[in-house]
Amino acid sequence: MRIWEHPVLRFERGREVSFFFDGKRVTAYEGESVAAALWASGVKCLRAVPEPQGPFCMIGYCSGCMVRVDGRSKVRACLEPVRDGLRVESDVSSAPGFFEAAPEGGEEVVADVVVVGSGPSGLSAAIAAAKSGLSVVVFERHFRPGGQLVKQTHKFFGSGELFGGLRGFQIAEVLVREAGEAGVRIYTRSPVFGWFSEGVLAVNSGGRLLTVKPKALIVSTGAVERFLPFPGNTLPGVMGAGAAQTLMNEYGVKPGERAVVVGAGNVGLIVSYQLLQAGVEVLAIVEVRPEIGGWFVHAAKVRRLGVPILTEHTVVRAEGAGRVERVVVARVGGDFQPVEGSEVVFNADLLLLAVGLTPETRLLAEMGAKMVWSSELGGYVPYRNRYMETSIPGVFVAGDASGVEEATTALLTGRVAGLSAALRVLGPRGELVEERERALRLLGEVRGTQFSAKVIEGLRRVSVGVQEDGGSR
Amino acid sequence: MYRRTGVVDKETLHSLGLVPPVERMRRGTVAVAECVEEIPCNVCEPACPVKAIRVEGLRGRPRIDWDRCTGCGVCVGVCPGQAIFLVDLRGGARVTLPYEFLPKLRRGDEVEVLGRDGRVLGRGVVVRVFEVNKTQVVTVEVPEELYMEVRAVRVKGG
Numbered sequence: 001m002r003i004w005e006h007p008v009l010r011f012e013r014g015r016e017v018s019f020f021f022d023g024k025r026v027t028a029y030e031g032e033s034v035a036a037a038l039w040a041s042g043v044k045c046l047r048a049v050p051e052p053q054g055p056f057c058m059i060g061y062c063s064g065c066m067v068r069v070d071g072r073s074k075v076r077a078c079l080e081p082v083r084d085g086l087r088v089e090s091d092v093s094s095a096p097g098f099f100e101a102a103p104e105g106g107e108e109v110v111a112d113v114v115v116v117g118s119g120p121s122g123l124s125a126a127i128a129a130a131k132s133g134l135s136v137v138v139f140e141r142h143f144r145p146g147g148q149l150v151k152q153t154h155k156f157f158g159s160g161e162l163f164g165g166l167r168g169f170q171i172a173e174v175l176v177r178e179a180g181e182a183g184v185r186i187y188t189r190s191p192v193f194g195w196f197s198e199g200v201l202a203v204n205s206g207g208r209l210l211t212v213k214p215k216a217l218i219v220s221t222g223a224v225e226r227f228l229p230f231p232g233n234t235l236p237g238v239m240g241a242g243a244a245q246t247l248m249n250e251y252g253v254k255p256g257e258r259a260v261v262v263g264a265g266n267v268g269l270i271v272s273y274q275l276l277q278a279g280v281e282v283l284a285i286v287e288v289r290p291e292i293g294g295w296f297v298h299a300a301k302v303r304r305l306g307v308p309i310l311t312e313h314t315v316v317r318a319e320g321a322g323r324v325e326r327v328v329v330a331r332v333g334g335d336f337q338p339v340e341g342s343e344v345v346f347n348a349d350l351l352l353l354a355v356g357l358t359p360e361t362r363l364l365a366e367m368g369a370k371m372v373w374s375s376e377l378g379g380y381v382p383y384r385n386r387y388m389e390t391s392i393p394g395v396f397v398a399g400d401a402s403g404v405e406e407a408t409t410a411l412l413t414g415r416v417a418g419l420s421a422a423l424r425v426l427g428p429r430g431e432l433v434e435e436r437e438r439a440l441r442l443l444g445e446v447r448g449t450q451f452s453a454k455v456i457e458g459l460r461r462v463s464v465g466v467q468e469d470g471g472s473r
Numbered sequence: 474m475y476r477r478t479g480v481v482d483k484e485t486l487h488s489l490g491l492v493p494p495v496e497r498m499r500r501g502t503v504a505v506a507e508c509v510e511e512i513p514c515n516v517c518e519p520a521c522p523v524k525a526i527r528v529e530g531l532r533g534r535p536r537i538d539w540d541r542c543t544g545c546g547v548c549v550g551v552c553p554g555q556a557i558f559l560v561d562l563r564g565g566a567r568v569t570l571p572y573e574f575l576p577k578l579r580r581g582d583e584v585e586v587l588g589r590d591g592r593v594l595g596r597g598v599v600v601r602v603f604e605v606n607k608t609q610v611v612t613v614e615v616p617e618e619l620y621m622e623v624r625a626v627r628v629k630g631g
Contacts, residue, residue, distance in 0.1 A: 155553035157514035165516040297554030299479030306591030
């Protein structure tokens with residue numbers, strides 16, 4: 001199920017390696033995650049007890065791909081790079097007491113600014129802070145930097161300054177290169193797992209304990225895909241839209257043959273187009289609301305290739321023996337409930353959920369930052385001022401962790417947070433203040449469209465003094 | 474209506490002033506931007522080699538100066554929304570559109586031509602292809618009455 005030819009991507013696979021899954025040999029390529037290699041080899045169900053379950057998010061948040069690796073329990077296969085001879089087993093025990101081993105040793109990392117997360121906002125924050133002359137360290141839990149940009153194959157909207165016209169993975173390449181040139185040190189496979197009152201962060205860097213006490217901290221941990229309740233929703237083959245992107249665009253692994261996509265927002269529309277590029281048939285996009293949520297042009301791209309968009313429809317259930325074999329959708333009434341007798345059955349082996357994202361803000365919440373609920377921004381987000389500083393002095397937030405928006409806004413809130421962190425460490429500097437004002441002006445402009453009305457409504461509630469136009473005082 | 478269906482009708486395009494006059498198309502190739510919403514994007518503006526495209530601010534609809542436009546097709550290849558097309562009515566009809574699928578197209582290939590709703594409208598022949606950052610900009614000869622209908626192509630069985 002590997003993709004060898006793709007209209008846009010070239011998969012540079014590493015050396016062939018092999019590992020074992022429940023005693024059976026699996027062939028893989030260096031650079032792949034265990035989860036991707038297993039999916040490519042046809043293993044979709046990583047845990048059959050008590051119910052068959054497959055991976056959902058593929059970015060290290062759900063438990064659908066948890067396996068035992070070389071005896072270590074509850075390892076997320078999506079964050080584990082393949083290596084020769086690895087022993088991977090399905091992890092049947094859900095009993096407590098099998099948690100990942102505590103990191104060993106201890107080493108202190110010295111940095112002015114620490115950034116958590118290496119997506120568009122984190123890298124742009126790191127670049128801005130490093131260019132002002134500070135030492136900057138980025139911690140990334142995945143084994144590859146770039147966040148979710150690395151799996152975006154479409155060309156991005158925007159202007160030249162915001163990388164408009166480049167494809168998502170190309171933007172990631174530029175950001176990683178610029179970060180390197182600016183002297184930013186990126187630690188991959190390094191989740192930040194704790195924050196201590198003295199201002200010390202604890203990091204599990206590939207099994208080694210790192211501690212760091214930065215002068216400023218930027219949390220850019222992104223967002224997580226939402227789930228939907230319906231019978232069959234844990235069957236292997238039901239996954240987040242982003243998980244399918246991870247498989248097909250990052251690793252060149254076909255997620256399925258025939259897909260139904262739930263949600264006609266930008267993510268649902270874009271993933272549908274990418275599925276077609278990967279050679280997957282898209283049987284339908286279903287959208288519960290009466291209108292398409294995403295940009296018209298994204299909808300037009302899939303409609304002219306014959307993909308139906310069924311508005312006022314929802315998924316009722318997924319069926320199949322051990323994996324998705326059929327997807328049942330139905331029309332909904334004004335109450336958003338399925339209308340009896342309107343069911344349609346699709347013979348799909350892939351059901352993608354593109355029903356929104358929730359900011360990943362647990363680190364900030366743990367640190368005691370004041371959190372505010374905003375349905376417009378996707379969930380709990382930190383209260384902050386226009387410079388992205390949270391209620392904890394010296395701690396900043398950027399990107400989707402501050403509210404779910406677009407990559408463009410993530411780049412800009414990252415730049416604002418990075419400059420704010422630099423100003424905190426270096427004291428008032430005219431040129432940095434000016435640069436930050438410029439980024440804030442651009443942000444206001446990007447948020448000036450009809451689709452940002454909701455976001456601006458949310459921002460008003462979670463920020464100190466935000467104006468109607470999305471700029472702020 | 475297009476926000477319900479994902480398909481924009483010609484009347485809407487005309488009423489938004491996005492369609493050049495037929496006389497202009499008969500004089501030679503010209504760009505048609507089916508960019509109906511105000512997207513925060515102006516990638517087409519600096520890409521145009523003859524400065525025929527203006528986007529007000531970052532998020533206006535692109536306005537194309539059809540007298541200035543030479544029909545080169547660079548905008549077709551760079552537009553992230555794949556919303557710009559070329560039409561040429563100098564003897565017969567040719568439509569130029571973006572294409573990002575396999576097999577890659579070459580001059581002389583016969584393709585199925587599709588409407589905005591994905592319906593197969595007929596067949597066409599590829600007369601010109603060039604590439605902009607992995608997007609093939611493909612010109613197809615189409616039945617004359619379909620110049621405002623054909624907006625996608627595919628290789629039969631592809």
